[in-house]
Amino acid sequence: MERFDAIVLGAGIVGVSAALNLQKRNRNVVLIDRRDPGEATSYGNAGVIERDGFYPIVFPRQFGALWKYGRNDETALHYNRRFLPKIAPWLLKLRAESSPRAIDAYAEAMNPILAHAASEHGVLAGKGRAVEFFRGTGWLKGYRSIARFEADTKMQLALAKRFGVRYEILDNHEITDLEPDLAPVFARAVFWPDTVSVASPGGVVKAYARLFEAMGGTFAHGDAMSLRRENDLWVVDMDGRKATAPDVVVALGPWAMDLLKPLGYRYPLAVKRGYHLHFKPRGDAALERPVVDVAHGYALTPMRQGYRITSGIEFDARDAPPTPVQIAKILPQVKALFPLGEQIEEEPWMGSRPCFPDSMPIVGPAPRHPGLWLNFGHGHLGFTLGPATGRLLAELITREMPFVDPAPFSATRFS
Template identity: 40%
Template sequence: MAKNVLVLGAGIVGMSTAIHLRRRGIEATVVDRVGPAAGASFGNGGLIQREAVFPYRFPRELGTLLRVARNRSVDVSYASLALARMAPALLRYFMASAPGPYAQTVRKEAALISTCLDEHLDLAREACALDLLRPVGWLRAYSTQRDLDEAVTAAETARRAFGVNFSTLDGAGLAKAEPDFQPRRVGALHWTQSLSLSDPGGLIAAYAQLFERLGGRILRGDGTKLERRGAAWRLATEDGFVEASDVVVAMGAWSVDLTARFGYAPPLFGKRGYHMHYLLSEGAKLNRPILDSESQFLLAPMKHGVRLTTGVEFADRDGAPTPVQLARAEPIARRLLPLGERVDAAPWMGVRPCMPDMIPVIGQAPGIAGLWCGFGHGHQGMTLGPTTGRMLAEMVVGERPLLDPEPYRADRF
């Protein structure tokens, strides 16, 4: 049959892939259970992180492990039974975080990260959404000079090795940059290249509209019900059955529910996270996202208010929300900024799709012709969605991809 592609998942990876397929003249249909930007792409910190060349590794310091084990932290919480079920993947995550393997991971991640600004700006320009991408960077504040000095040393390494730019603010400079940030800190790193989104969901919606203007279709359906019929793939949607020669799986933390049915079950696991929006007291302002290292959560100015994002929760992917981290973080956040009332009726919850080696899966599923994978981006799905989408589209049509796909191949597990 003529090449046409079914893209499963309407988040940042799926929509980016679909746009790049249409740019190449390939018929493409996106299918999602809910619609564009309903998953992890909606509820993130709203950062396109050019500096994120060092993925979040599993902690190996005894003090950190003991603190997390008490299960009272703002940055990490867990459900014991879920943690036990995740143990095989988490053990691999722990091993991959050792210095030797982690150094290799950084090189692979850095290659992807180096493309993120150009690839997002390319799509946002065509989608008429550049106004949603604010070139203000973000701040990480520090309570002690020692911590700030160590952060500057690491940032200098990233600048020399990977072209990452930053500036250093002392306490007075931080107070000038963010006068309503109430605690006094010794200083901050300002990651200057990164883009801050005023509305992550709005950006995905703009990409979805661009895809439709290019002639693509967005339908509702359950991607896990995909079937193989001879040389074709077939899926029921609310608008009837659709068939395709190729399928791109970009369903985030639910991707393996589908691929495992066809014999490919990589060790994908989820990190749940929450957010809540708040009004600011009259006259107060937050100019750019800020992460307070002492508190370990991000506050980001967005269209709907200041977004407070939590750290990591290890819990059953489909279990009921348990926003204990948000309850722990909110009183601290109110001491950092003059927050007013909550905007959202209930906390938002999403699941970050993670691979034990901290590197996404980008490429054809091993031994399954016409089944392509784009998932496992961990904390950097928004940052890397357009790069992943371009690479997948290029591979599907037989072009030379933007980057060497070997480090991200699906059969590495």
């Protein structure tokens, strides 16, 4: 049995960042996962650190949009019809959190931590020799019609002005000036220059994990579901031995509720599945930054593995077999936008995004178990927020003054 000051369960971007921030505060930490760091949800995302993430993904309120999604032939959203009764209560909660008042409350809560997201990554990247992965080129969100642009961006751009976040509205000529190899399919685009992207999100997480070990931290393979209390300490089985600590952090993303439900917690966590696939470019075509095709719900991002296409949202059971129909529907649209060449993998990769209906994570203490700390449910902003929420949680555990208000992220908001 090995004694630590803290156990962190989950070695994605959220867990690795929490472990590093606790270590920075002189805590002896063990990081435990069944896989190596950065090989699950943190591997397969679009690789962006969003400065414009203060506007959530919302439930559509227009009948036309609901009708299109209901037909289940949209590229931005796909669902398993048999799963719909299970996800319906969560979707109703999402609808309640999609009012203008709720969106404004979300923006006010999220903007302060988003303002620190890139700099918190920068602290870890500099120490972890991961700077080579980072690009300060911003990202581009394209709209195929002026009507869609005006409808989708009105409130988001108003919030950007309120918070002093930079953006530029581009017409189709300015878009191709910025990215010459894009076909002129977008009527308008919003360029967000302060969003940072990376060439390999999984590589970044692995670099942060190497930093954690180089600074004296312990990484071990283990079973998070073995967590239990023994003599006022938390105990977890790892690599044929036991780890004990007074504090344990649950950073298990889409698997968090597997651990927490037996402890009596009933948080409304849903999983949004997503896919990615890599391609070589055709000829010498190139992109400098990630590009989002808003109408079709995908992002096209230059990565070390090739050009990564990330799909929109799929609602199905977390562990159900992959159904990558969205990638097949998206491909003609992507190829009309950018000259893709040879497909690199045989099959798309699938991952799961852990999402609450209010689009904010839980960061803080579990209400009924001393020493149990929660850091999960980051939705589409996990890679963006991992280092920032890791810092916030470490400050709460060590009783420092938190750098942002933790109240909006409290687990008690679901009581």
